Amino acid sequence: MESTECTVRSSEVDLHHIRKVQKSINANGVKRGNRREEVKLKRLRFDHTGLNKTLFMVGKKDTDKCSRCTTLENVEHILMNCNKYREERA
Numbered sequence: 001m002e003s004t005e006c007t008v009r010s011s012e013v014d015l016h017h018i019r020k021v022q023k024s025i026n027a028n029g030v031k032r033g034n035r036r037e038e039v040k041l042k043r044l045r046f047d048h049t050g051l052n053k054t055l056f057m058v059g060k061k062d063t064d065k066c067s068r069c070t071t072l073e074n075v076e077h078i079l080m081n082c083n084k085y086r087e088e089r090a
Contacts, residue, residue, distance in 0.1 A: 047075050 056064035
């Protein structure tokens with residue numbers, strides 16, 4: 001029963017992350033019918049990308065850490081925190 005509680009809490013955290021990337025699917029002027037763009041946005045929202053976090057989960061990388069910052073490399077990290085992209089965010 002304890003593991004079920006952890007799963008619920010884990011999914012709540014994942015939903016919180018999704019809302020940080022984009023609050024709704026139709027936000028920011030994304031038009032319906034452009035499947036390629038919708039898929040890209042959904043992958044970003046669900047954190048299923050070619051970043052180390054996802055590659056580590058599927059066994060293609062030895063670590064889920066950013067090579068530059070040594071913290072978890074996920075969408076939020078790259079877009080908001082990674083030192084490598086500091087100038088692009090300025």
